[in-house]
Amino acid sequence: MEESKIPRVKLGSQGLEVSKLGFGCMGLTGVYNSPVADEAGVSVIVHAFNSGVTFFDTSDVYGPKTNEILLGKALKKLSRERIQVATKFGIDRVQMSGMTVNGKPEYVKQCCEASLQRLGVDLIDLYYQHRIDQTVPIEETIGAMKELVEEGKVRYIGLSEASADTIRRAHAVHPISAVQMEWSLWTREIEEEIVPLCRELGIGIVPYSPLGRGFFGGRAVVESVSDNSFLATHPRFTGENLEKNKALYAQIEKLATKHNCSSAQLALAWVLHQGDDVVPIPGTTKIKNLDDNIGSVKVKLTKEELQEISDAASEVAGARSYGFMESFSWKHANTPAPKSSTSG
Structure with missing residues (x-):
């Protein structure tokens, strides 16, 4: 392998080191397209x-199950000791009508064992709770994850779509190395509370959908969404919202030309510039797009240029997710307090 052009960074303060740009495997087994x-x-x-x-x-929910199996096949061709594998548990089932989330300790253990088997590895480098079970105290779920660390099956622990309160309570049970949240030019809500908290606690931030679910990936995405893609009914990709967002894309495309890069590179560079503790995980099924995404690490932006890009994407039309998904977002991801260990 030629010398990498991608810098390496610390993700969290427990010792996990990763490439500054990660790769989200979800789309390889279908979601956005076949x-x-x-x-x-x-x-x-x-x-x-x-x-x-x-x-x-x-x-484990991507595919479902088949995405981990696919990554496991790829790992057999690669140098495992140089790779950081992140996987997740917690979403038991997802349908257009709703989603089932499970954070019970016994379920955590079952999922970890199954993921290890599918991935073909002895150790998961970063294990996330994918969504927060609002019926189980976070202390109980993290307690089970802590045991997995002690058993040598998991190296570091993460949370996805977790509220500030949940993150703080979880971190008190076992250090959280990374929090995965949606963060992009058109999804900025975590900047007010979640990002400052992560930096206070020394937790790395892993933005998913850093290209706005592919919106900033190129004009082809903006102009036509495949009928078999779940984006065909996404609030920001349909009707009047899409027409308004096309104007937003045109502004970003214009700025990308100014910086001699693609719109995807500009959007990713904006995320990469949010801090050394920020590691976005764009995904793609095409090597051409992958190379384009990797090129974003070379794009350098000043503070003024970052603000100009932010301003260009300030008027976004439509909700960031479907209604049923929103109820499982970080804004609602609080859990009950643990039961007192003392009898009264």
Whole structure:
């Protein structure tokens, strides 16, 4: 492998080190479009690694299950000791009508064992709770995850879509190394409370959907969404909202031309510039797009330029997610207090 052009950074304060740009594997087994063949998916992952990406993100719900299996196949072709594997548990089932979340300790253990098998590894580098179970005290869920660390099955612990209160309570049970949240030019809500808290506690931030669910990936995405993509009914990709957001995209495209880069590179560079503790995980099924994304690490922006880009994307039309998904977002991700250990 040629010398990487992607810098390495510390994610959190417990010792996890990753490539500054990660790779989100979700789309390889379908969501935004049809899944790719295993051989093609493995080729994309291998190409990412050979280009300097060492941080790969998956989940047991992607596929479901098949995404971890695909990443496991790719790992057999790569240098495992140089790769950081992140996976997640917690979403038991997801349908357009709703989602089931489970944070019970016994479920945590079952999921971890199953993920280890599918990935074909002995240790998960970063294990996230994918969504917060609002019926189980976070202390109980993290307690089970802590045991997995003590058993040598998990190296570091993370949370996804967690509220500030949940993050703080979880961190008190066992250090949280990373929090994965949606963060991009058109999803900025975490900047007020979540980002400052993570920095106070020494927790790394992993933005998912850093390209706005592909919106900033190129004009083709903006102009036509595939009928078999879940984006075909997403609030920001439909009707009047989409027409308004096309104007927003045009502004970003214009600024990208000014900086001699693609719109995807500009959008990713904006996220990358949010701090050394920020590691976005864009995904793609095409090596051409992967190379374009990796090129974002070379884009340098001044404070004034970052503000100009932020201003250009300030008027976003439509909610960031579907209604049923919003009820599981970080804004609602508080859990009950643990039961007192003392009898009264």
